Amino acid sequence: MNDRSRVAAVLGPTNTGKTHYAIDRMLAHRTGVIGLPLRLLAREVYDRIVKARGPSIVALVTGEERIVPERVQYWVATTEAMPEVGADFVAIDEVQLCADPERGHVFTDRLLNMRGLHETLLLGSDTMRPAIAALVPQAQFMRRERFSTLSWAGSKKISRMPPRSAIVCFSVEEVYATAELIRRQKGGCAVVMGALSPRTRNAQVAMYQQGEVDYLVATDAIGMGLNLDICHVAFSATEKFDGRRYRELFPHELGQIAGRAGRHTEPGTFGVTGDAGPLEEGLVEAIENHRFAPIQRLMWRNAALEFGTVERLIQSLETAPESGWLARGREADDLRALKALSAMPEIRDHVPHPRNVRLLWDVCRIPDFRSISAAEHSTLLARIYGFLREGRVPGDWLQGQIARIDKTQGDIDTLSKRLAYIRTWTYVAQRSGWVSDESHWRAETRAVEDRLSDALHAALTQRFVDRRTSVLLRRLKQKESLLAEVNDKGEVTVEGEFAGRLEGFRFHADPSATGDEARMLQRAAYEALRPEFHLRADRFYNAPDTELDFTEQGGLMWGASAVGKLVKGAEPLKPGVEPFVDEEAGPEIAEKVRRRLQHFIDRKIATLFEPLLALKNDETLAGLARGFAFRLVEALGVLPREGVAAEVKELDQEARGLLRKHGVRFGQFTIFQPALLKPAPTRLRLVLWGLDQGLAEFPESPPPGLVTIPNLPDVPKGYYTLSGYHPAGERAIRIDMLERLADMLRGQDSRGGFEATPDMLSITGMTLEQFAGLMQGLGYRAEKGERVKARAEAAPAAAGTDPGPVPEPEGADREHPLTEEESVLAAETRARWEAEQAARKAAEPAGEGEAGGEGKGEAAAEAEAGAPAPEMEAFYTFTWAPRPRGGQRRPERQGHGQGRPQGERGPRREREAGQEPRREGKPFEGKRRDENRGERGDRPDRGPKGKHKGKPRHDGPKNFEARPPRAEKQADPDSPFAVLAALKNKT
Numbered sequence: 001m002n003d004r005s006r007v008a009a010v011l012g013p014t015n016t017g018k019t020h021y022a023i024d025r026m027l028a029h030r031t032g033v034i035g036l037p038l039r040l041l042a043r044e045v046y047d048r049i050v051k052a053r054g055p056s057i058v059a060l061v062t063g064e065e066r067i068v069p070e071r072v073q074y075w076v077a078t079t080e081a082m083p084e085v086g087a088d089f090v091a092i093d094e095v096q097l098c099a100d101p102e103r104g105h106v107f108t109d110r111l112l113n114m115r116g117l118h119e120t121l122l123l124g125s126d127t128m129r130p131a132i133a134a135l136v137p138q139a140q141f142m143r144r145e146r147f148s149t150l151s152w153a154g155s156k157k158i159s160r161m162p163p164r165s166a167i168v169c170f171s172v173e174e175v176y177a178t179a180e181l182i183r184r185q186k187g188g189c190a191v192v193m194g195a196l197s198p199r200t201r202n203a204q205v206a207m208y209q210q211g212e213v214d215y216l217v218a219t220d221a222i223g224m225g226l227n228l229d230i231c232h233v234a235f236s237a238t239e240k241f242d243g244r245r246y247r248e249l250f251p252h253e254l255g256q257i258a259g260r261a262g263r264h265t266e267p268g269t270f271g272v273t274g275d276a277g278p279l280e281e282g283l284v285e286a287i288e289n290h291r292f293a294p295i296q297r298l299m300w301r302n303a304a305l306e307f308g309t310v311e312r313l314i315q316s317l318e319t320a321p322e323s324g325w326l327a328r329g330r331e332a333d334d335l336r337a338l339k340a341l342s343a344m345p346e347i348r349d350h351v352p353h354p355r356n357v358r359l360l361w362d363v364c365r366i367p368d369f370r371s372i373s374a375a376e377h378s379t380l381l382a383r384i385y386g387f388l389r390e391g392r393v394p395g396d397w398l399q400g401q402i403a404r405i406d407k408t409q410g411d412i413d414t415l416s417k418r419l420a421y422i423r424t425w426t427y428v429a430q431r432s433g434w435v436s437d438e439s440h441w442r443a444e445t446r447a448v449e450d451r452l453s454d455a456l457h458a459a460l461t462q463r464f465v466d467r468r469t470s471v472l473l474r475r476l477k478q479k480e481s482l483l484a485e486v487n488d489k490g491e492v493t494v495e496g497e498f499a500g501r502l503e504g505f506r507f508h509a510d511p512s513a514t515g516d517e518a519r520m521l522q523r524a525a526y527e528a529l530r531p532e533f534h535l536r537a538d539r540f541y542n543a544p545d546t547e548l549d550f551t552e553q554g555g556l557m558w559g560a561s562a563v564g565k566l567v568k569g570a571e572p573l574k575p576g577v578e579p580f581v582d583e584e585a586g587p588e589i590a591e592k593v594r595r596r597l598q599h600f601i602d603r604k605i606a607t608l609f610e611p612l613l614a615l616k617n618d619e620t621l622a623g624l625a626r627g628f629a630f631r632l633v634e635a636l637g638v639l640p641r642e643g644v645a646a647e648v649k650e651l652d653q654e655a656r657g658l659l660r661k662h663g664v665r666f667g668q669f670t671i672f673q674p675a676l677l678k679p680a681p682t683r684l685r686l687v688l689w690g691l692d693q694g695l696a697e698f699p700e701s702p703p704p705g706l707v708t709i710p711n712l713p714d715v716p717k718g719y720y721t722l723s724g725y726h727p728a729g730e731r732a733i734r735i736d737m738l739e740r741l742a743d744m745l746r747g748q749d750s751r752g753g754f755e756a757t758p759d760m761l762s763i764t765g766m767t768l769e770q771f772a773g774l775m776q777g778l779g780y781r782a783e784k785g786e787r788v789k790a791r792a793e794a795a796p797a798a799a800g801t802d803p804g805p806v807p808e809p810e811g812a813d814r815e816h817p818l819t820e821e822e823s824v825l826a827a828e829t830r831a832r833w834e835a836e837q838a839a840r841k842a843a844e845p846a847g848e849g850e851a852g853g854e855g856k857g858e859a860a861a862e863a864e865a866g867a868p869a870p871e872m873e874a875f876y877t878f879t880w881a882p883r884p885r886g887g888q889r890r891p892e893r894q895g896h897g898q899g900r901p902q903g904e905r906g907p908r909r910e911r912e913a914g915q916e917p918r919r920e921g922k923p924f925e926g927k928r929r930d931e932n933r934g935e936r937g938d939r940p941d942r943g944p945k946g947k948h949k950g951k952p953r954h955d956g957p958k959n960f961e962a963r964p965p966r967a968e969k970q971a972d973p974d975s976p977f978a979v980l981a982a983l984k985n986k987t
């Protein structure tokens with residue numbers, strides 16, 4: 001060593017520019033070596049020197065990376081990888097790490113043994129001054145003061161963390177959790193950890209430095225020389241796992257990390273967040289003033305190793321130091337691996353020469369990047385040593401190991417694990433003589449690491465950075481105008497980033513955004529949407545009414561967008577409107593939208609309720625007519641008659657005529673204007689009624705075209721009437737169809753009974769069973785019966801006659817029902833035949849075998865001579881049976897013998913005649929007062945009750961049918977009715 005070599009210790013707090021000073025000093029010499037504590041920092045310094053002097057003379061040497069040009073002048077390396085070359089200048093950064101239990105012995109060795117030919121710089125903290133003075137007596141001390149102030153800021157929640165903050169965590173899990181929280185609340189952050197590759201770390205730092213994100217989540221790696229624009233440092237914890245146990249951070253460690261706050265002359269702050277408790281007052285003062293207790297012991301390990309045997313190597317490694325300033329550190333990973341491998345028989349028996357011992361020691365110094373387990377790491381080292389003892393690591397085996405790692409798919413943890421694995425093979429490829437084609441494998445492992453690094457950076461960015469929020473934050477911070485676009489689907493993009501949807505005049509932010517992100521997103525969107533609101537309001541105000549509509553719940557729509565809702569007004573026909581406009585759009589926009597909506601609904605009511613409004617505004621109406629018109633307008637054009645029966649009765653013909661001029665129809669059940677029963681007015685009427693009644697949910701209008709709908713008990717009162725329907729039984733029938741049905745019923749004998757005609761079933765669209773229920777709901781009694789279903793041919797006039805084929809009239813129905821005479825005859829004949837069969841069976845002897853056979857023969861013979869059992873059909877007879885109290889009004893009387901006078905009750909009239917009133921489901925058994933009909937006999941379908949002389953009497957209800965009358969035709973002697981007639985004549 002040159003006696004004139006200068007040794008200087010440049011000590012001081014962070015942010016004093018010590019590293020920059022060392023770089024400048026090294027470049028002032030022809031050659032130089034600088035050792036740095038982190039691979040990340042080494043890469044940063046390497047890039048800076050390359051930028052200043054070019055790549056041809058600058059080398060980078062780390063455990064996993066080796067860039068050595070042919071004419072190298074300046075070496076940048078990690079402290080462990082510092083080359084032993086004769087350089088004019090040597091610098092060792094962060095010498096306070098000599099006290100680190102894991103790596104301290106390496107820094108101590110460089111402190112004691114590495115010297116430059118002309119100059120040596122020892123860079124670090126003031127806490128190293130006593131130790132350096134004792135161990136390097138010739139060292140000169142230089143103190144550099146901090147460029148800016150550092151002050152305590154207390155505890156802050158993540159949500160209140162100021163921009164340009166770094167949150168320091170001490171585990172990967174905590175880093176990820178904190179980064180996820182910041183992404184949700186602040187839009188995203190960059191992530192920096194010592195385990196990241198330089199490529200990934202540089203990409204993450206670039207995001208932070210360029211302002212794409214305002215927050216950084218990192219491990220304590222940022223305390224080692226990373227120069228970032230950090231204004232505030234927050235500790236999420238004040239303890240960490242040092243590889244052996246959890247311990248509290250030393251004060252100088254806290255000071256080293258906190259000192260990263262404050263860039264150059266900008267002041268910085270530090271504090272705590274999360275579960276970390278506040279720091280003690282004395283500790284805060286020490287950090288602010290950078291006054292810490294001096295380091296008393298430096299970790300040391302013997303550098304003069306003996307490679308005679310493995311045992312002697314281990315013994316030399318465990319040699320105790322002689323100085324009181326030095327102490328043996330904890331057992332390092334390489335020594336632990338050496339002991340593990342030496343215990344393996346396959347290794348111990350194959351280390352015969354010092355050359356093999358040195359090779360074994362070199363293999364044991366491969367770092368455990370994978371961190372799976374000590375046994376797993378030892379197995380890998382044994383495999384590599386086995387290859388190297390025979391020559392080199394086989395290329396095909398190494399290719400297989402790399403191929404399993406070279407996959408860019410997977411989550412952050414998977415990619416991080418693959419990066420750790422590739423670092424092992426990168427380290428192996430960097431060792432001279434370990435692989436056959438060193439340049440190839442170095443390039444191959446570097447390419448795989450770069451691909452994995454890029455994939456990891458993308459995964460970190462995707463998970464922990466919201467690009468949309470980052471872009472908008474940067475634009476808002478720079479106070480630049482934002483460009484917003486709204487496509488035809490209403491999707492809003494601000495600066496090309498999806499921000500939400502604009503529905504009408506209300507902006508709905510992206511639901512995936514929460515917390516501060518959502519608020520920022522709304523702020524940016526409204527800033528950009530301000531001109532869009534004005535343009536959209538102009539288009540809306542000039543839009544035709546065909547583009548607007550109302551919903552059945554009172555909503556007001558512009559196309560597919562809700563722009564307002566109806567509210568209750570002073571009158572049912574004068575509702576108000578409430579526009580849906582964001583406050584940020586301004587009161588001018590809201591008022592413009594409100595006026596347009598009010599114009600729309602006013603015109604809609606004027607169009608759909610034109611007859612009703614004309615009735616309301618007719619000044620020629622006076623007296624009772626005007627009062628009745630008011631009642632009809634109040635009921636929105638549909639008024640049940642039973643509620644205004646007295647008022648209707650008081651109206652004279654002149655008043656009714658005036659009302660009929662406005663289309664008012666006085667129906668038997670409802671008074672209404674037929675034009676208001678169409679689907680569009682009905683739909684609007686229900687909405688207006690729901691508003692006036694203050695319903696929380698409006699009833700929906702029935703589908704158009706239905707004649708009847710179900711009569712549900714839980715629907716609001718008045719719903720059926722306003723919908724244009726009248727409840728009757730289990731169904732409700734449309735008002736206009738009910739009045740048509742009432743017109744048909746007036747022509748029927750509602751007292752004597754009648755059957756449903758095809759026209760009645762046709763206008764109601766019901767089956768016979770459903771029609772019976774409807775009629776019962778209208779106040780009629782429905783009596784069900786059965787009769788023989790008619791066949792195509794009529795019964796012959798007499799048995800034995802064969803007049804030949806008789807042509808049927810054109811359009812005759814082969815399923816036409818029997819006449820009443822045929823029904824009576826068929827029923828009586830069948831009843832007599834069944835009685836004879838029963839009597840015969842009763843008289844049979846006990847020997848049922850023969851008798852059964854004989855009876856069967858007779859039945860078969862009679863079946864051949866007679867007719868098969870006729871097919872039966874059901875029918876209903878309807879008679880007027882009003883409810884006892886306040887029931888339905890009966891149809892108005894028309895013609896003699898076709899009903900009772902209006903208001904007369906059937907049961908009461910029958911009691912006055914000395915008859916028992918009819919009951920539902922039971923036939924009438926008294927005498928009719930109609931002398932033309934005579935005395936009523938038994939119902940044909942109930943069987944004969946006696947014999948009649950002469951022509952059979954038909955006292956039952958008449959049958960009315962829609963089919964044309966059949967032409968008279970001669971009876972067919974082969975018809976089964978001929979046999980029935982013959983049997984009848986015999987009796």
